[in-house]
Amino acid sequence: MVMIVGVIVLIAVNIILLSVSNRRYLSYYGPGRIAISLVAPFQEAVSSSIRFVRDIWGHYFFLVKAAQENDNFKKALNHAVEINNLHKELKLSNVRLRSLLNFRKTIKDKVIAAEVISKDPSPWFKTIMIDKGKDDSVKKGVAVVMPEGIVGQVTEVSTHYSKVLLIIDQNSAVDGLVQKNRARGIIKGGSADRCLFKYVLRKNDVAVGDTVVSSGLDGVFPKGLPVGHVSGVIKPNSGIFQEVSVTPYVDFEKLEEVLVVLNHKKHKF
């Protein structure tokens, strides 16, 4: 009985103390200060350690994952750039092929498109190799053209490939005309990617900028195809011919695709 009363009293005192302590804030200089001062440094140390570990986890291990993701993104970006370049190249190729196709419609003869696969190993000679040969009905001597103008003539044919002598080679000759006044001459390969328009009579009025076209009289190139423009005229004091230099319209450094004229009908003289 006494024990029960004692417990009840203890509970009551406890409740009273709790209610009193609940109403009064303990001052900084109270007894809790000592406990705080004792425990807080350890708490701080533990917390700091936890933060340190968490930071390492967050900034290192997590960053490893981020770095991996970064690598993946870079790979994806490179792939996208590669595809983009491929699309750009396809777009340019498409423009060139469209141009070839449009030009092809203007030629009455049967033509075949070919790709340039290599250039002459020597800078002294100007030839290219194309990926069409006997199997594609290419024959020795047929003309090779571009929308911009005449490229050259096939000089050797194998089963799948052909060698083309460019008009800028010293061995090349094309019968040509000045478009405006029909002055005739032979376009021969010269130096520095230029041609010489030989055997043009002195009496013919040829000026810089005039267009030179093929005459068709050589039986190789179709008539009226542009060759180049006159870039220099020298009229010597004596002689019956003038010296005319011609810059071809075709940029031979950038040749990628060409058209081979397969069945050009030769003029009968």
Add this chain to the structure above:
Amino acid sequence: MTYCFHVGICLCLVLFQTTVMPYFHLFDRFYDLLSPFVIYLSLFQSLRQSIPVILFFGFLMDSLSGGPFGLYLTTYIWLFIGVKWIITFLHVGDSFLLPFIVAAGVLLQNCIFIGTIAIFEPGTQFLSAAISMATVQVLWAIFTGPIFLMFFNYSHGKWNKWLEKVFAKVNS
């Protein structure tokens, strides 16, 4: 096996020269890459190992080029003979001489080319262009020729070592 090495190297050089180099305008007036190889053959290889390779690649280059057929073959043979003759009185182990040997070889090649064009195309006005091109090629040869020679020599050494290892494995 040495023939395989020579043919492999030459094919790489021909492909590089005809397909890759045209894309770089810097190399528009670069010399024929097979010239240093012919010089390498005459400097470091025997007659028996060199002649078939020179004949084969002379023929190949003549087929690829727009020049008169046999021009490259002629050039390579004269180059080979010329260098073999030079080394009878010059010490080839002296790497100081290599740039000049390659330059002389490239100059000889250019002279043969110019002579051929002048003979077969009389009246062609190309003297100034020819001199300029030959000069540029010789300069390229002086600076880059020895690198090619050293590369050929080094790769041949590596190739031989690799072969020895392979044969040793097969025999054991």
